[in-house]
Amino acid sequence: VSARIDLNADMGEGFGRWRLTDDRGLLRIVTSANIACGFHAGDPRTMLTVAAEAAECGVAIGAHVGYRDLAGFGRRAMDVPTDELEADVLYQVAALAGCCSASGTKLRYVKQHGDLYNTTAHDARQAAAVVAGVRRHDASLPVLGLPGSALLSAATAAGLDAVAEGFPDRAYTAEGTLVPRSEPGAVLHDPEEIARRGVCMAVAGEVETRDGAVARVRARSLCVHGDEPGAVEAATQMRRALTSAGVELAPFA
């Protein structure tokens, strides 16, 4: 039996004159593209361009929804009221879905960005608001997120497909959760090691924890980070390692 996994990366994280990610480079490597929808990054022209390129490359498109915070790139905790967050998510998802169908493809899933991702990992109120926003757009859209998060629980409870992702470049605790970024060693930098961990997650469903033990990691997708120097090269190495290990790369949605 051969293993199969999805590779997802954030894209379209520019705004107007500014660019962050090498979208064309990443689209040749990953199988799913999390495209920013205009609230933390992403202007309509960029969204449309990246959606069209992703469609051409056969890459599945996901709405990367975030807080309305361009200055903070959606990375600051914001206590957004429930009905407003629901509407903000619906708005972003619908706008990107429009860019997808204008590009002859369909929106396949939704993922949270930045601090919205972090907050909905544990905050049931915001998690429910996000899920409600997604459902009001399309109750058949999967939600990609952190295993064990409040978000995936809320998604499951609401009847959405809750898809778990793994982070090969992040350290894991013995409980199989992420070591917080504030702690030393939370983020790994060696592309070879990161690739090896990705293969382990995809093939065995396991990850070596920071204590040297082994934890289970259910993941239908692996997240590769695109906004750092060397990102495309690191993603390429991951893809090669997976293919060499006989893992099939395909969108989860």
Add this chain to the structure above:
Amino acid sequence: VSARIDLNADMGEGFGRWRLTDDRGLLRIVTSANIACGFHAGDPRTMLTVAAEAAECGVAIGAHVGYRDLAGFGRRAMDVPTDELEADVLYQVAALAGCCSASGTKLRYVKQHGDLYNTTAHDARQAAAVVAGVRRHDASLPVLGLPGSALLSAATAAGLDAVAEGFPDRAYTAEGTLVPRSEPGAVLHDPEEIARRGVCMAVAGEVETRDGAVARVRARSLCVHGDEPGAVEAATQMRRALTSAGVELAPFA
């Protein structure tokens, strides 16, 4: 044979804490609601609320698209590049369409706001960009605009339904075009006179020009302004006058 006309008004022109129009009041009177989509006004929560209310009232919903200019309320000329304007329009239309279907209804048409309306009346490049944005979302969406405008020409050329509207509270020249706002007497203020002109447009397809002559005005919809004190009262008077004259009020789309 009885006449039939649509009444449209701008709505949802608030942003966050700010409000401009009495949306609930207007929705009991008009048959079409031009809802702001977030670029010149309109946040997602407001859009969703007004869309839901319009659906309840059986009022047709149109996307009121504008320049990205909250500080200027979309009323300043902006020389937006063609591909960017096309994407901006697509984004706004898709986002509001999402609010409509989340409210159990459908987006029925598109109208331009503020200076985008004025500029696309004569600027063929921007008119074509707007039409392209609408078509990329849905080639069956009608576009509401000024008779004789570059926008309606571009819409017709692109195979869209180009719907003309009349302005009972604006003075007309002998050629049947609007007297520019900068000229004295360009805007009428007497609700009774405005209502009388509306009936004349709806029943006879005519308007009295500022020179006392009569001009032809083809209009499938009449625009009532909602963002001034007394707006709801004036709109009510218009509706009453039309009904008394035997004119049927119904959405054009």
Add this chain to the structure above:
Amino acid sequence: VSARIDLNADMGEGFGRWRLTDDRGLLRIVTSANIACGFHAGDPRTMLTVAAEAAECGVAIGAHVGYRDLAGFGRRAMDVPTDELEADVLYQVAALAGCCSASGTKLRYVKQHGDLYNTTAHDARQAAAVVAGVRRHDASLPVLGLPGSALLSAATAAGLDAVAEGFPDRAYTAEGTLVPRSEPGAVLHDPEEIARRGVCMAVAGEVETRDGAVARVRARSLCVHGDEPGAVEAATQMRRALTSAGVELAPFA
């Protein structure tokens, strides 16, 4: 010995086409104007206009600084990094100070708006960041805030004049702190009662708590709220009651 107090109100809380407060009305009543600086509300033209009018009326001008959040009107908790918050405060204060000197007057003090006010009441990190931003502009500027707050402590520690204000329209606990808005009865609505409480604060330095006891309230300024219907009338009643009680109204700064 006659008592003396300042009356402060929020102003210039519009943005572009939107207005919230009756600035001209309020300027005839209060002695200090908290002017929004463009982050939660307030565009430069509005700031300049209100500053000029305040100067004409002899009303002291304070910078009403807030989070960068137009959509949320600065009322949502935001976890802004320390150096960014310091710079955001400096920017807002300097910009309004420019509007003041362009109007022939000077900026007299700084006050926090919305959730920045609430958060800096207890969050020492953000309080210190705000104080640092104020000091980098002008170490002689007083800061107006909640008695017992982290903000006033930080201001005092940094050598700034920390000025306490009272809220005649808010219920107080036995400890002399504000009853949270989420609790019933937190906000009073009867203008007469509010005026009476204001006089009591100004003359006796006391307030009746929600349990019917009496608490000490040191306040060199009383805050009147300007963004609700009837605000100007309520403020007028307060001013009259204070004057009748022989309290002198004068800016604290």
Add this chain to the structure above:
Amino acid sequence: VSARIDLNADMGEGFGRWRLTDDRGLLRIVTSANIACGFHAGDPRTMLTVAAEAAECGVAIGAHVGYRDLAGFGRRAMDVPTDELEADVLYQVAALAGCCSASGTKLRYVKQHGDLYNTTAHDARQAAAVVAGVRRHDASLPVLGLPGSALLSAATAAGLDAVAEGFPDRAYTAEGTLVPRSEPGAVLHDPEEIARRGVCMAVAGEVETRDGAVARVRARSLCVHGDEPGAVEAATQMRRALTSAGVELAPFA
């Protein structure tokens, strides 16, 4: 007699997470820094950081004011009302002046950015509004701009020091004006040629036109562009060429 010239470059053109220019690199080369003030680019933290670094390097700081248009990077024509543009300029200048004094230095001049630069080259209304905004902040601030522009005329008429700049990397017409960017050959790319032209402007006050003739160019400052790959290297080459030619580099203000 030795020649003397200023070298100016745009800086701080990031926003939040995004960066455009290598500010530290440029600050080691130029003598004047045009710092973005938050309307087309530039957040307060970036402004403060770049101002502090410029102060350390002994580089003169200018306010690089632009239209309120982050999405368009201030490069789109905008028909901003006169009083609003005046206030927008005052706001930006005052905010950056605050960052300067917080960094122990002073704001030395003002320059327009992007389409505000282009428009005020010929539009007397907008030019006057910009000059009025500068004067309301500080009537002793020089304005840096295009020789022969409406802006410099308005500045001179208002009693401001109007400082002309030259563009070594732009083609000139026989009349000594810039060849529009839309025409072929408008922008030069060879760093060596650009440096040679810069020396010619500084030493002889002349430039070779695109027709091979020679035109007079009065310039107290030369503009080097910082937002393109290789910008720092090109600027370094210019600086070296000027120094080799015995030209003294010093801020004009």
